[in-house]
Amino acid sequence: MKSLLKFITCGSVDDGKSTLIGHILYDAKLLYADQEKALELDSKVGSREGAIDYSLLLDGLMAEREQGITIDVAYRYFTTDNRGFIVADTPGHEEYTRNMAVGASFADLAIILVDAKQGVLVQTRRHARICSLMGIKHFVFAVNKMDLVGYNHERFLEIEEEIRTLEKELSLENVQIIPISATEGDNVTKKSGNMQWYTGKAILPYLEDVNMESDSEEKGFYMPVQRVCRPNHAFRGFQGQIEAGTIAVGDEVVTLPSTEKALVKSIHITDKEVERAEKGQPVTIQLNKEVDVSRGCVLTKDAELSTSNLFTATILWMDDSELIAGKDYFVKLGTKMLPAVVTEVKYKIDVNTGEHLTAGFLKKNEIAVCNISLSEKIVVDKFNVHKTLGELILIDRITNMTSACGVVESILNQNNNNSDNVAFQYNGLKARGDVFEEFYYNTESLSLSKYKPIEHTYTVGDNIPVKGESYHYPDTIDILVLRDWVAIKVRDKKIVDIQSIDEYQYTGVTIVNGRGFDVKVNSNEEVLKFLNEYKEMNEEDEIKFLNKWVSLETYRRVIFHSNFWAI
Missing domain, CATH: 3.40.50.300 (P-loop containing nucleotide triphosphate hydrolases)
Known part of the structure; x- marks a missing residue:
């Protein structure tokens, strides 16, 4: 051939x-x-x-x-x-x-x-x-x-x-x-x-x-899922093109972003079942168990991929209207399309000299380096590492026209293995939390977002920042990170203990959850009831649970801002 x-x-x-x-x-x-x-x-x-x-x-x-x-x-x-x-x-x-x-x-x-x-x-x-x-x-x-x-x-x-x-x-x-x-x-x-x-x-x-073989082959196997195929109740296959590596029946794959593991049960190329497939082939892959995978997810094996919702990209602006930081777009990356905000135009690149020029906006045919924030975390990588997961287009949400094309240069707040950034860690316990992050209302994009990714992991003995622009907590406080089932005890701004919530005893100290919302409890009995309802809560009951037990306004407020680095 x-x-x-x-x-x-x-x-x-x-x-x-x-x-x-x-x-x-x-x-x-x-x-x-x-x-x-x-x-x-x-x-x-x-x-x-x-x-x-x-x-x-x-x-x-x-x-x-x-x-x-x-x-x-x-x-x-x-x-x-x-x-x-x-x-x-x-x-x-x-x-x-x-x-x-x-x-x-x-x-x-x-x-x-x-x-x-x-x-x-x-x-x-x-x-x-x-x-x-x-x-x-x-x-x-x-x-x-x-x-x-x-x-x-x-x-x-x-x-x-x-x-x-x-x-x-x-x-x-x-x-x-x-x-x-x-x-x-x-x-x-x-x-x-x-x-x-x-x-x-x-x-x-x-x-x-001319030899077009790449000197730097992409590592491992990965396939962005284009479509989920369900011809009958007994078959569920994931369709897409293999972008790197090979896959064989019996191989263990990891699904991203859900990080579930499963074995390859069968591989199909058109109407033929095969034992293995390789880069460039369009395939349907059936796994040996049910997994949380839909269009935009990625099947991987030894590819060392990660998830994030914030990255820096070099883009070529193609729209007649100017790009201004804070405007909403759709981003198409891999097989995923989702809302996004260009949070910052870091600098333009002079095409003659390569010089970096300060710029608050971008005109048609100009090249610039920008920070982009997505509405949720997706599988993404630097373009020079995994090409398909590092090339993108920006789409105007009103006209549906392509406004820019570009490539991912670096991942910000990168999360390997899809675990969120750890805010607290001690003796094997890890807890995620947004308790120190700012809540800003962007007057350009008319949307509420968080600001400042976690840059420090706190442990026992550390002092914590109890006051920011949009939050102000008591110096003595207990933080219950429910999703990781970890309690952090703070006394006079210093962490004195990090323990499992199973060991936690209420002592009358103010309690906030992992997002900094006030927990409305005043006794040990109310704390136990709060924790038990959380454990029994399903997805449909979450709003009812939050309205009953927590208050956003006690220690937090929303700050108006014309531009910000969203998460």
């Missing part, structure tokens, strides 16, 4: 991107007879005085032909004896940077054209940076229009030096530089006799032979 190479052509306006691909198709005899005839006829009324205009093979829109430029992304499939190809020919003008980013998002390799007369331009840098942002690891810089500079070797060396500087600046990988003439066919499908000083391969032979 032939391997498939997905690549993109990009560069500045009129650098010859469409012409290059058209010439490859024409020279390699990859056109039908009627296509070839139509090309020759169209070229007679084109801009090359009757000579064949190879760009017409890809510029399908009449408006593009009339302007002599590519506006939309043109996709073309072709195959040679050695390999199959899908190419995306993308616009060069800055106005259409977002179109170019769409093409880059699917590609494994980028061909960036550089005009031999002009050298490396702003758009060259922009496109190289975006391709790198989209995870492309292989680059071909095609120095085009060498015929217009007399196939001059010295001119090529000057441009090669500019490209090597750009390569270092952006930390590009696997860079090949090839001098070509897309219109005349020099070094397009075969070596040119006009540039004897160039000893490398022509474009097409290089594309046929």
